[in-house]
Each structure stands twice: as structure tokens, then as C-alpha cells.
Amino acid sequence: MASSDISSVLENNDIIDDAGEFNEYLIDNDYHLKVQIGEYELTTGMSHYEVAEAITK
Template identity: 45%
Template sequence: MSRKGIQAFSAGIITATAILSISYFLTPKEAAESEKATEEQVSAYLASEGQVSVSRDTYETLVKAKEATVSEPSKTEEAPAKTEETPAKTESPSKKETFRFFIYEGTSTAEIAQKLEQGKVIKSANEFADYLIDTDLHTKVRQGGYKLPTGLSNEEAAKYLIKQ
């Protein structure tokens, strides 16, 4: 890089720093504080996403209980047989279950795929997102509310999303 190039680069950095400093110091602190989320907004967001908030103590208790449950099957040989029976019993009701969600404007294909995977509509978010992109269906998915049955293939889930 030549001397003039380095000087121009340095001048650019100094200019950018000056602009950022001026905007930082001239922004009222009240405006910055007003952008903080209120407890009502957080509660509304969690409700819309189907999530709940728990205290740290409750969370730690749940984590310990989960760790205890995970470590118990290795103690006896009967436990794995019980865990194998459980999925067979839950498969038939899961086919009848439906998952409701809303696609907002600007939602990415990856975010849609993650929501569908969390709702057990599809098996893999990455495979579904790749399928939509490879088949150019990602441009046909529109915003709106959807109600999909669980356990769909990538093709079936895509058909639901492009019908509206």
C-alpha cells in the first residue's frame, strides 16, 4: 500500500470515529432508555412464541431433575426397554397433533425451518431449509398463520407453506 493510500485510510477511520462520537454524545439518554423492553412486552413475546419464563432457582431445579433422569437408565437394564416402548406409544398421537405458527414479513427460511423442527412438523431444520432453497420454493412461502400436522416430510411441509 502506498503512503497516500495509508493516509486516506487513516483519514477515513478518523472521520468515522468522529461521526460516531458526535452521534453518541448528542443522542439523548432518555431515547436510549425508552428502547428497553418492558415486562409486558417480554411476556407478550414469550406467549406468542409458546415459551414461559422461570426463575433461576426453578431452572436449576429442572436441570438437576433432568440430569438425574438421564443418568438413571444406565443403572438398570430394564430402563432401556421402557424407553423403547415409550416412543411407540407416542407415535400415534403425534400424527394427530398439529402445530400452529405465524410467519412474519422478513422471516428467513432458516427461522421457519427451526420453528417447524421445534414443533416436530419436520425432522431436520437444515434439510428442510436446503430443500426449500434447492427447489426455489423459499420465494413462494408467504407470511401468515399456518396449522400443520406433525411428522411431515419436507415435500409435504413445503406444500402446506406455499398453498396460502
């Protein structure tokens, strides 16, 4: 699954506000190559950094 797809899923589930902005954050900070598919406990209001760290562990 591409980071843009994951960003869209997170936006659709109200975890992030803007999928495009979050995907750019992932790419700019080299998280896009480290994303791990799985189940995560994420909440509304988490920063881009917090979400990126959670989904790349």
C-alpha cells in the same frame, strides 16, 4: 421471515426433524422465495414436499 427461521420454528414444533435439511430442500426446490407467513395445519410425519406445498400456498 427467512426460510431458515421458518425451518427452525417447524423443527421446534416437531413438524420436521432437521431444520437445516428442510431449509436446503426449500432452497433446492425454489420454495424459499414462495413461503407465505400464516397459520397452517401441519402434522408430524408430513414429507418435506407436503410441508413446503402447504406453506407456499
